[in-house]
Structures are given as structure tokens and as C-alpha cells.
Amino acid sequence: MGNGPSGICLSYMLSGYRPYLCPDAVHPNSILQSKLEEARHLSIPEQDLEYLSEGLEGRSSNPVAVLFDTLLHPNADFGYDDYPTVLQWKLESEHYIPHLVLGKGPPGGAWNDMEESMLTLSLGDWMELPGLKFKDWTLCNRRNSKNDRATPAEVASYYKHYVKLMGLKRNFIDNSYVTYVAKTYREPEESACEETTRILSEQAQHKQNHDYLKNWEIQGYRRAADGSREPFCLFAETVVLATGTFDAPARLEVNGEDLPYVAHSLTEFEAAVCKGKFRGTTDPVLIVGAGLTAADAVLCAHSHNIPVIHVFRRRLNDPNLIFKQLPKKLYPEYHRVYHMMCTQSYGTSSIHTKYTSFPEHCVLSFNPDMKCVLQSSSGLKKVFKISKALVLIGSHPNLFFLKEQGRSLGHHPNQPIACKGNPVEINPYTYEASKEPNLFALGPLVGDNFIRFLKGGALAITRCLEMRLKNKNQIDESASNNGVC
Incomplete structure (x- = not known):
């Protein structure tokens, strides 16, 4: 569930695309290179990911994520961009695993809803x-930019392309909203949903029986072009x-936060600016907030x-x-914001005309008369008349289903x-939820x-599912040879 980059990448691997070590590849990590040489003839999903990941360090707490990143971008965290990937990809259709990718909009997930003109935090190559x-794609699409960072509009277009x-399009069902997910052991035939019947008939071409369909039931609806809802099961x-974390904005949980002038979305603020509401x-x-979304709001204002x-x-230091x-x-615009945060902070006399920062402060309440109450870390309270409030303190995944x-x-x-x-x-080596068998998660979750x-x-999940499918086929074959029905 989720058709952002996590869901897209997983669909790519489940569709039979396999990473192999390039014939002439030499990884700068000699220990990892030695391990890769031991099974050069095997694809990476066929190898022991725990063994390959051992001893590697990176900016993720998940060892397989660090492993695959260093195979795709060797020494990236050391600032080197002259090391090419050591992997090559081959399409092996016999490894296709039937799957569906459900998403609320077109492929790309939340990237389709972001402000088009901003620049991504990551380098363009790291979005690929x-x-x-990504560079090859931008050249073909005549992108004219000297910046190594991309805009969300470019990234969203890249993912759709x-x-x-x-x-992969056959695996994607766009405009799909999931409302219920739970374990069930009903036979698929008990469901009267037409969508279920269609999907099962397609999947039956890849399987001899429907035993594998009994674990989870997923309900929801597809939004048609005319706005109507078509239920599915x-x-x-x-x-x-693979839903990401942009569904539910984090809240302050203070009085007045639901008043009309309080927003939790940068997009809402930008739309109001474009309409001239602050002229x-x-x-x-x-x-409110000290992250990059709050910084984007400062830049917009x-x-x-x-x-x-x-x-x-937070403190300024x-x-x-x-x-x-x-x-x-690489990020001059964000450092301009940080410079303002440090040099134009609230003083004892007055506030600055265009921008004033209040480090080590929190919001106590929003009042109906468009006034907000702030409190410093020392307990001093201040009241200000405002035109709009933007609470941009992060977001949480919405797993209501x-x-x-x-x-x-x-x-x-x-x-x-x-x-x-x-x-x-x-x-950490299969990405299966520790407390719920046959439920996996990846990405920001x-x-x-x-x-x-x-x-x-995506690599870890693909390997896990392939190993289980292989074991199941071996058991079925053994039972068949022994005359067990």
C-alpha cells in the first residue's frame, strides 16, 4: 500500500528485475568486495544479506539499507561521486511475483502534492x-538547470515515467483509498466484490491454488473520474x-489549534499567498517549527x-x-533562513520589521481574536496579534485502516x-513486522x-518473499511426488 518511491521500487524488484555484480566492478570497500566475489554468479537477492551487511556503517539504522546504498552509490557519504555503481540489472521474468500497488493518486505518492518550485533536500541522483x-532522464526531458538538486515536480514526473x-503499470491501481486491513481466513469466494473477482482471476494465472490469499483482507474504494466511489475488496x-509519513500533520495539541486561521500545511499557505490574501x-x-518545511514557509513569506x-x-546552537x-x-536558501534565525531573534526592546525568531519558545494557545500566546523556556509569556498561524512541526503516518x-x-x-x-x-534483514507475520514495512515507516x-x-522484502515462495514450491513438489493431495 502506497505508490510513492518505496512502492515503485518494490514493484520493480517483484517484477523480476535482478541486481548482479558488474563483471568488472571493484567496490572501494575491500572487505565487501571480497564477499561479493564469493558469489559473483548469483544475484544479490539470492545471497546472504546479513553476511554482506556485516560491518558496514551509514546514515541508516537498517543494515540492508546501508548495504544496498553502498552498492548503488559507493562512498557517497564521503563526498566521492567518481565511484560508479557496482551493480547491473537484468530482467528475469521467471522471478515475477504477482502483486498490486495501491495509491491515492498517480505513481509518485506525496511527490505529486509538493510545491513544484522548491528544491529537494537530496541531490537529484539520490532521488533516482x-x-x-536521474541525470539521463533530465537530459532527455530537456531540463535546463545547473543545480544538482531537483524540484518536486521533476521528481514526480520522473517517477511516473x-x-x-x-x-510496471499493470501492477498499479491509482486513485485507490484503503479503509480497512485485517487478518482473515475466509475463502476468497465468499466476497461478492467484482473487483476482487477480477483480481483473483488474474492472479490465478500465476498460482495453482488460492491458499496464499487467505491471510489478509483489504477493503477500500477507487475514486472514479466523476468523483463517485467504486468499492473493492x-x-x-x-x-x-509503503505509505510514507505525510498523511497526518503533527499537532501542538493546544487550545485554539482548530481555529480557521491556524493551518498545518505549507501548500495551504502558498495558495493563500498566490490569491493575494496577505496583500x-x-x-x-x-x-511554528525549526525544520525545512518551516524554513520553506519563511522563504515564501x-x-x-x-x-x-x-x-x-530548540536553542540556536x-x-x-x-x-x-x-x-x-548546496543549500544556500536554508542557510539564509538560519542566518535570520540567529541574527534577528527576539530582543528586550522590540521585534524586527519583517522577521523575528523566538528560539526556545512554545505556543500556549490561539485565541479567537487572532492573538497567540507564546511562552519562553523561562516561563515569560508574550501575546501577539497575527494574520495567520502555520504549525509545521512534522507529520505522522495515518494508519487508520x-x-x-x-x-x-x-x-x-x-x-x-x-x-x-x-x-x-x-x-532488519526481511523488513517483516516483528509483531505481525506477513506484514512488511519500508521507507519512512x-x-x-x-x-x-x-x-x-525493497531488496530485503523481495528476497524474503522469493525464499518463502521457493520453499513453498519445494514442499508442494515433495508432497506431489509422495502422492499427497
Whole structure:
């Protein structure tokens, strides 16, 4: 479930595309190179991922993600871009595993809803998926830019083109909204849904029986062109959660947060700016948060001469501020925001005309008269009249279709799933949920927020499903040879 880069990459591998070590490849990590040489004739999914991952370090806590990233981008974290990938891809149709990818919109997931003109945090090359270099695609599409970073519009277009080019479209059902997912042991024939009958008849061409369809029931609807809803009901042996984390904005949980002038979406603010709703406004916009989305809001307001009050809990010298982790040369716009945060902070006399930061402050409440109450770390309260409030403090995945919204799947069972504080607990080498057999998760749901690392999840899941399918076929063959019906 989810047709963003996680779902697309997994579909690519489940469709039979296999990574092999290039014939003349030499990985800069000599120990890893030695391990790869031991089984050069085998594809990577056929090898022991735990053995290959051992001893590797990277920016993901998931070892297979680090392994696959270093195979695709050797020494990337050391700033070297002259090491080519050591992998080559081959399409082996006999390894196709029947699957469906459900998504609310076209392939690309949340990338289709992002502001088109912004630049991605990652380099363009790190946004690419296996088998199609982003640079090659941009050249073919006449992109005229000297910046190594891409816009979300370019990335979304790349993902849609990728699905078509790789022949994955048959696996994708767009405009699909999942409303219910649960374990069930009913026979598929008990469902009267036409959509189920159609899907099962197609999948039956790849399987001799429907035993594998008894584990999960997925209900939802497809939104037709005229806006009507067409319900569907599917059965599957395995469910993979690839929904990302952009579904539910994080909230402050303070009084007045549901008032009309309080928003939790940068897109909503940008739309209001484009409509001229802040033209001639003297009251500032309140922006809450110290992440990149909040910084984008500051940049948007600043470029339209809209005064800003910027509130965040962290200290200005906090080493965990995202701005301290970004090279100035690659991310000049974010460092401009950080410079303003440091040099135009709230003083004892007055606030700055166009921008004032309030480090180590929090919002106590929003009032109906368009006033907000702030409180400093020392307990001092301040009241400001504002024109709009933007709460941009992150987001959480919306897993409402699972029992208890999937809380039981996390490392902390009583808390909501969150990519940073409480990701889905998985087997690190299969990405299967530790607390729910035949349920897998990848991407931000397991803490891999960067696209370069989610590909490892697709590799681990593909290997796991292939091994199980192989074992099942061997058991069936053995039973058949022994005359067992």
C-alpha cells in the first residue's frame, strides 16, 4: 500500500528485475568486495544479506539499507561521486511475483502534492530508482538547470515515467483509498466484490491454488473520474506498508489549534499567498517549527514581503538543528533562513520589521481574536496579534485502516507510529513486522526517510518473499511426488 518511491521500487524488484555484480566492478570497500566475489554468479537477492551487511556503517539504522546504498552509490557519504555503481540489472521474468500497488493518486505518492518550485533536500541522483539514472532522464526531458538538486515536480514526473518505462503499470491501481486491513481466513469466494473477482482471476494465472490469499483482507474504494466511489475488496497473503509519513500533520495539541486561521500545511499557505490574501497585511504570520518545511514557509513569506514571527523550541546552537547538517554551498536558501534565525531573534526592546525568531519558545494557545500566546523556556509569556498561524512541526503516518492505527507494530506499542521516535519494529534483514507475520514495512515507516535508503527495504522484502515462495514450491513438489493431495 502506497505508490510513492518505496512502492515503485518494490514493484520493480517483484517484477523480476535482478541486481548482479558488474563483471568488472571493484567496490572501494575491500572487505565487501571480497564477499561479493564469493558469489559473483548469483544475484544479490539470492545471497546472504546479513553476511554482506556485516560491518558496514551509514546514515541508516537498517543494515540492508546501508548495504544496498553502498552498492548503488559507493562512498557517497564521503563526498566521492567518481565511484560508479557496482551493480547491473537484468530482467528475469521467471522471478515475477504477482502483486498490486495501491495509491491515492498517480505513481509518485506525496511527490505529486509538493510545491513544484522548491528544491529537494537530496541531490537529484539520490532521488533516482534502480535502472534509470536521474541525470539521463533530465537530459532527455530537456531540463535546463545547473543545480544538482531537483524540484518536486521533476521528481514526480520522473517517477511516473519510471513506472511506464519499466513496464510496471499493470501492477498499479491509482486513485485507490484503503479503509480497512485485517487478518482473515475466509475463502476468497465468499466476497461478492467484482473487483476482487477480477483480481483473483488474474492472479490465478500465476498460482495453482488460492491458499496464499487467505491471510489478509483489504477493503477500500477507487475514486472514479466523476468523483463517485467504486468499492473493492482484495485478499492477499502478504501486505506491505509503503505509505510514507505525510498523511497526518503533527499537532501542538493546544487550545485554539482548530481555529480557521491556524493551518498545518505549507501548500495551504502558498495558495493563500498566490490569491493575494496577505496583500497589505501588517500583522505577521506565525510560523511554528525549526525544520525545512518551516524554513520553506519563511522563504515564501519573505519573498512576498509578509512579516514573520518564527517560533521554535530548540536553542540556536543546538547541534541537531537540520541547518547544521546541510552544506552551505548546496543549500544556500536554508542557510539564509538560519542566518535570520540567529541574527534577528527576539530582543528586550522590540521585534524586527519583517522577521523575528523566538528560539526556545512554545505556543500556549490561539485565541479567537487572532492573538497567540507564546511562552519562553523561562516561563515569560508574550501575546501577539497575527494574520495567520502555520504549525509545521512534522507529520505522522495515518494508519487508520489498521487495528488501533497500527500502534502495536511500533517499538513502543502504546504510542503512535512515527518515523523518528517510534518506527515499525521489523526484522532488519526481511523488513517483516516483528509483531505481525506477513506484514512488511519500508521507507519512512521504518526510519528510512531518504529515498537512497528505502531501496534496501525493497531488496530485503523481495528476497524474503522469493525464499518463502521457493520453499513453498519445494514442499508442494515433495508432497506431489509422495502422492499427497
